[in-house]
Amino acid sequence: MxxxxxxxxxxxxxxxxxxxxxxxxxxxxxxxxxxxxxxxxxxxxxxxxxxxxxxxxxxxxxxxxxxxxxxxxxxxxxxxxxxxxxxxxxxxxxxxxxxxxxxxxxxxxxxxxxxxxxxxxxxxxxxxxxxxxxxxxxxxxxxxxxxxxxxxNAAVRKEVVATVSAAGGTVGVGGDATLLGSLLGVVLNQPGFSLDPTDLNSLENATVQLGDLLTATGVNDLVDLLDLDASELAAAIRDVGTATAPVADLLDGIVTAQGIDTIKVGDIISVVENASVPASSEFPVYDLVISLVLNLAEQQQAGAGGLLSLPLDINNLSVPLIANINTVDLGLNVGEPPTVAVGPARQDEDGEWVTRFYAPDVTLQLSAQVELLPINLGPLLSLSLADLTVPLAVNAGGGEGQLISADCARGTSNSVEFGVNLEREVARIVTGRLTAAGELQPERLEANVGRLSLLSGLLPPIEGILYLNAEVDGEVPGIEETVFLDPRYDLYCDPIEGCDQSQYNDLGDGLSGLDLEITVHEASLLRSSFGLINLTPLLNPILDPVLELLSDVISSLAEGLINPLLRTLGVGLGGISVNVSAANQDGIQLIENIAVEEPEQ
Structure with missing residues (x-):
C-alpha cells in the first residue's frame, strides 16, 4: 500500500x-x-x-x-x-x-x-x-x-616620605653681638644687619607649605622647583606671608645677594628618587633660611681667600674667669651647608640610605686678647692675674644623618615612629688659624702670668712674673648613634595649626669629653724691659696650676663664646639635631598581576 x-x-x-x-x-x-x-x-x-x-x-x-x-x-x-x-x-x-x-x-x-x-x-x-x-x-x-x-600575583608598595633636616634651632640669635647677625651683614653686604631674637625665635617652629611655594614660583611639583634659582625660593618664602617684617627684609636681601644666581633650590632641598610629595607637606622656614645663608657664605668665601671676616663686638660679653676680651678678628669657613631632605627610610642598590641630611659644617677663627682679674690703683700699683693673646680655631665637626626606619601608621594608629642614624665628626679646638681651605693651622699662644706695674714711671713694669709660649690642642669625640624620635609623628595636619614637627635636639654641651693638651714651648721668669730669664727646665714642677688656668681660660672661651656662636647656625661641639617637619603615607599602591623584573646582576 x-x-x-x-x-x-x-x-x-x-x-x-x-x-x-x-x-x-x-x-x-x-x-x-x-x-x-x-x-x-x-x-x-x-x-x-x-x-x-x-x-x-x-x-x-x-x-x-x-x-x-x-x-x-x-x-x-x-x-x-x-x-x-x-x-x-x-x-x-x-x-x-x-x-x-x-x-x-x-x-x-x-x-x-x-x-x-x-x-x-x-x-x-x-x-x-x-x-x-x-x-x-x-x-x-x-x-x-x-x-x-x-x-x-599582587604587589603592594607602602612607604612614608618624610621631610628631615638638621639646621638646628634659634638659640641666642640676633643683633651684631651674635655670629648670625655678623654673618648676615657680610653675606648681604649690609654692615650692621641685625635681627630681633624674638622674630627669629618665632620661626623655630614655623613652616611653609609646599603648595604655597609651588604657587608662588609658578611650577607644578617639587621636582620642577629644584631647578629654580635659590633667589626664587627666598622670594616665595617671603611672599607666602610666613615671615615677620625683619625676616622678610632678610629674605629680600638674600634675593639680591652676590652669588645667589649660582645656587639652585636643589642645593637646599634634596629629593630622593623624585619622591611624590603632596602639596600639604611643610618645610621648616628657619632651616631653609640658614641653608640659604650658608650656601651664600660658601660661594662668597671663595672670593675672600677661603675665609669670611666677620665683625664681632664682644667687649661687654661676660665669660667666666675673664674680665676683659678684645676681639682682634673673627673668621668663618663653611665646609658643607645643611640640607633639607625628602625621602623614604630604605637603602639603595649600593647599600646606602637614600634619605641623607647634613648639619652645617663650619669652622671659626677667633683671635682674642684676654685679661684676668685686673686691679688698677693708679700710678702706684696695677696688676692682673694674667694677660693672654689667644688665637683660637674651632672646627665644629659637621655631621650627617640618615633616615633608617619608619614604623608606619596602620589600623587605628595614625602616627609614624622615625629612626635616624646620626654621625657627627670629631670637633677640634686648637690655638691657631685657618688656612684658605678651612683647615686648622696650629699656632702658639702667649701668656703673661702676674703682670705688675709698681710706681709707674719710676720702675720698669714687669710684663709677667711668668711668661709662657704654648700650644693647645683639644678634641670633642665624634658621635654615631641611632635615635628614635619621640613622640611619634602624627600624620594628621590641622587646617589651622598645620602639621606637627618631631624633633631630637642635641647641640652638645660644648665641653663634654673635651680633652685639652697643652704643649709648653717656653717658660720664663720676670719678663720686663730688661729682658727675661729662661728657666723652662726648672719651672716644669710648678707649671701644673698655670696650665690648669690656661685650660680653664680656653674652656671658658669655648663655653661662653665659641659654642653659643656655633649654635646660632644650628651646630654645637659634639652634638647634632634633627627635625621632621612633614611626613605623608599617601603613596600606598596595589597592582594586580604586575610585571616582574629580575634584578640586574
Missing part, C-alpha cells in the same frame, strides 16, 4: 529528531557544564586574587620602608600567610610565594614593574604570587579535558 508523501516525510523527520535530540541535549549539557566550570574557575581565580591582594597589603607594612626598627623577612612571610588564610587560603605555606622588592619605573617609560631585592633594607614593596592547577571540568573526564594552571 502506498503511503501519502506527507506521511513518509513526517516519519523521516521523526527519525531524524530521534537522532539529533540526544546530540543536542548532549551539546547543551556540555556547554552548561563548561559554563559552570568557567564560572567556577573564574570564581576560583577571583578568590585567589583576593587572597594575594590582602596578603601583599598585610606584608608590605613589614617591609623596610614601613617596617619599623627591626624588619624581617620572616615577619613579612608570616603576615602574608596569616592574611591569606583569613581570606580563605587553604593551600600549604609553599604555595604562597612572597618576595620583597621595590615598585619603580626603572626605565622612565611610565610603566612600573616589581623588582625583587636581595636584602630587606632595600624594600618598599611585597609581591605575593599564587599558582595552582585545577581540572578544567569537575564533571567531564579529566583524562580527556586535562587541567589548567591558574596564576595570580
Amino acid at each position: 502506498n503511503r501519502p508523501e506527507t506521511t513518509i516525510n513526517r516519519l523521516r523527520q521523526r527519525g531524524a529528531l530521534s537522532v539529533i535530540t540526544p546530540l543536542l541535549l548532549l551539546i547543551v549539557i556540555t556547554l552548561t557544564v563548561m559554563a559552570l566550570d568557567g564560572a567556577r574557575l573564574y570564581s576560583l581565580r577571583s578568590d585567589m586574587q583576593a587572597q594575594v591582594n590582602v596578603a601583599a597589603q598585610a606584608a608590605a607594612g613589614a617591609a623596610q620602608a614601613c617596617g619599623g626598627q627591626a624588619p624581617s623577612t620572616a615577619l613579612v612571610q608570616q603576615r602574608a600567610l596569616a592574611a591569606a588564610v583569613a581570606q580563605g587560603f587553604e593551600g600549604s605555606d609553599q604555595d604562597l610565594n612572597v618576595q620583597l622588592g621595590v615598585i619603580a619605573d626603572a626605565d622612565s617609560s611610565g610603566v612600573v614593574a616589581f623588582e625583587s631585592v636581595d636584602h630587606i633594607a632595600r624594600s618598599n614593596a611585597v609581591l605575593v604570587s599564587y599558582t595552582r592547577t585545577e581540572p578544567i571540568s569537575m564533571l567531564l573526564p579529566q583524562s580527556v579535558f586535562g587541567g589548567i594552571s591558574l596564576s595570580v
Whole structure:
C-alpha cells in the first residue's frame, strides 16, 4: 500500500529528531557544564586574587620602608600567610610565594614593574604570587579535558616620605653681638644687619607649605622647583606671608645677594628618587633660611681667600674667669651647608640610605686678647692675674644623618615612629688659624702670668712674673648613634595649626669629653724691659696650676663664646639635631598581576 508523501516525510523527520535530540541535549549539557566550570574557575581565580591582594597589603607594612626598627623577612612571610588564610587560603605555606622588592619605573617609560631585592633594607614593596592547577571540568573526564594552571600575583608598595633636616634651632640669635647677625651683614653686604631674637625665635617652629611655594614660583611639583634659582625660593618664602617684617627684609636681601644666581633650590632641598610629595607637606622656614645663608657664605668665601671676616663686638660679653676680651678678628669657613631632605627610610642598590641630611659644617677663627682679674690703683700699683693673646680655631665637626626606619601608621594608629642614624665628626679646638681651605693651622699662644706695674714711671713694669709660649690642642669625640624620635609623628595636619614637627635636639654641651693638651714651648721668669730669664727646665714642677688656668681660660672661651656662636647656625661641639617637619603615607599602591623584573646582576 502506498503511503501519502506527507506521511513518509513526517516519519523521516521523526527519525531524524530521534537522532539529533540526544546530540543536542548532549551539546547543551556540555556547554552548561563548561559554563559552570568557567564560572567556577573564574570564581576560583577571583578568590585567589583576593587572597594575594590582602596578603601583599598585610606584608608590605613589614617591609623596610614601613617596617619599623627591626624588619624581617620572616615577619613579612608570616603576615602574608596569616592574611591569606583569613581570606580563605587553604593551600600549604609553599604555595604562597612572597618576595620583597621595590615598585619603580626603572626605565622612565611610565610603566612600573616589581623588582625583587636581595636584602630587606632595600624594600618598599611585597609581591605575593599564587599558582595552582585545577581540572578544567569537575564533571567531564579529566583524562580527556586535562587541567589548567591558574596564576595570580599582587604587589603592594607602602612607604612614608618624610621631610628631615638638621639646621638646628634659634638659640641666642640676633643683633651684631651674635655670629648670625655678623654673618648676615657680610653675606648681604649690609654692615650692621641685625635681627630681633624674638622674630627669629618665632620661626623655630614655623613652616611653609609646599603648595604655597609651588604657587608662588609658578611650577607644578617639587621636582620642577629644584631647578629654580635659590633667589626664587627666598622670594616665595617671603611672599607666602610666613615671615615677620625683619625676616622678610632678610629674605629680600638674600634675593639680591652676590652669588645667589649660582645656587639652585636643589642645593637646599634634596629629593630622593623624585619622591611624590603632596602639596600639604611643610618645610621648616628657619632651616631653609640658614641653608640659604650658608650656601651664600660658601660661594662668597671663595672670593675672600677661603675665609669670611666677620665683625664681632664682644667687649661687654661676660665669660667666666675673664674680665676683659678684645676681639682682634673673627673668621668663618663653611665646609658643607645643611640640607633639607625628602625621602623614604630604605637603602639603595649600593647599600646606602637614600634619605641623607647634613648639619652645617663650619669652622671659626677667633683671635682674642684676654685679661684676668685686673686691679688698677693708679700710678702706684696695677696688676692682673694674667694677660693672654689667644688665637683660637674651632672646627665644629659637621655631621650627617640618615633616615633608617619608619614604623608606619596602620589600623587605628595614625602616627609614624622615625629612626635616624646620626654621625657627627670629631670637633677640634686648637690655638691657631685657618688656612684658605678651612683647615686648622696650629699656632702658639702667649701668656703673661702676674703682670705688675709698681710706681709707674719710676720702675720698669714687669710684663709677667711668668711668661709662657704654648700650644693647645683639644678634641670633642665624634658621635654615631641611632635615635628614635619621640613622640611619634602624627600624620594628621590641622587646617589651622598645620602639621606637627618631631624633633631630637642635641647641640652638645660644648665641653663634654673635651680633652685639652697643652704643649709648653717656653717658660720664663720676670719678663720686663730688661729682658727675661729662661728657666723652662726648672719651672716644669710648678707649671701644673698655670696650665690648669690656661685650660680653664680656653674652656671658658669655648663655653661662653665659641659654642653659643656655633649654635646660632644650628651646630654645637659634639652634638647634632634633627627635625621632621612633614611626613605623608599617601603613596600606598596595589597592582594586580604586575610585571616582574629580575634584578640586574
